[in-house]
Amino acid sequence: MDFPMENVTILDHPLIQHKISILRDKNTGTNEFRALVEEIAMLMGYEALRDLPLKEVEVETPLETCMTPVIAGKKLAVVPILRAGLGMTGGVLALVPSAKVGHIGLYRDEVTHEPHEYYCKLPSPIDQRTIVVTDPMLATGGSAVAAVDFIKAHGGKTIKFMSIIAAPEGLEKLHKAHPDIQIYIGHLDRQLDKNAYICPGLGDAGDRIFGTK
Numbered sequence: 727m728d729f730p731m732e733n734v735t736i737l738d739h740p741l742i743q744h745k746i747s748i749l750r751d752k753n754t755g756t757n758e759f760r761a762l763v764e765e766i767a768m769l770m771g772y773e774a775l776r777d778l779p780l781k782e783v784e785v786e787t788p789l790e791t792c793m794t795p796v797i798a799g800k801k802l803a804v805v806p807i808l809r810a811g812l813g814m815t816g817g818v819l820a821l822v823p824s825a826k827v828g829h830i831g832l833y834r835d836e837v838t839h840e841p842h843e844y845y846c847k848l849p850s851p852i853d854q855r856t857i858v859v860t861d862p863m864l865a866t867g868g869s870a871v872a873a874v875d876f877i878k879a880h881g882g883k884t885i886k887f888m889s890i891i892a893a894p895e896g897l898e899k900l901h902k903a904h905p906d907i908q909i910y911i912g913h914l915d916r917q918l919d920k921n922a923y924i925c926p927g928l929g930d931a932g933d934r935i936f937g938t939k
């Protein structure tokens with residue numbers, strides 16, 4: 727994989743790196759894990775949304791009237807990939823409370839590692855929105871590619887994909903399938919193991935967020 731890759735940003739801010747290290751620790755419990763996933767999503771969202779367009783509006787301060795910038799143009803939609811992507815939704819909504827939320831339900835077959843769709847609902851019309859897709863893990867990339875395929879098939883155009891940890895295999899697959907979307911990663915890990923888990927990774931993100939096994 728050649729770096730830097732166009733449209734791929736590794737968000738290596740020290741706060742993000744520190745929080746990811748706590749996520750990796752197998753002794754980090756569900757409460758702390760869930761809170762950290764949300765905090766990391768907020769920090770990543772802060773960077774991923776820095777190109778949101780602004781427009782000037784008139785505001786009356788207690789002293790005088792001034793022109794001042796507010797977010798303009800396209801509205802936002804957050805689209806978590808279920809389940810684990812749900813854990814990141816609150817972090818993005820904390821930044822943009824007016825965002826609409828869509829859901830894409832995908833689970834990975836344990837043997838083939840292929841994604842299977844079980845639920846999809848997007849805010850309509852989706853083509854007018856900037857869409858932030860969230861999933862903490864980008865492993866083989868199958869789920870991410872399927873999610874973005876679905877969003878594009880429903881008219882989505884401006885798409886940002888945020889993942890806390892990626893494997894090189896998954897990042898390459900997503901970038902090749904959808905070179906037009908912006909991809910934001912917290913950390914690029916070494917590789918996938920034979921079960922398509924990210925190494926060193928953090929284990930099963932969904933199970934750790936929701937306390938299931």
Ligand code: PRP
Binds near residue numbers: 810834931932
């Ligand atoms: C995990 C993760 C991603 C997917 C990544 O979900 O949250 O959606 O695996 O793997 P991939 O890149 O190889 O597709 P999982 O299928 O375990 O479902 P869950 O979130 O419901 O636990």
Ligand code: URA
Binds near residue numbers: 932
């Ligand atoms: N899904 C996860 O939750 N973790 C991995 O390492 C790979 C896929």
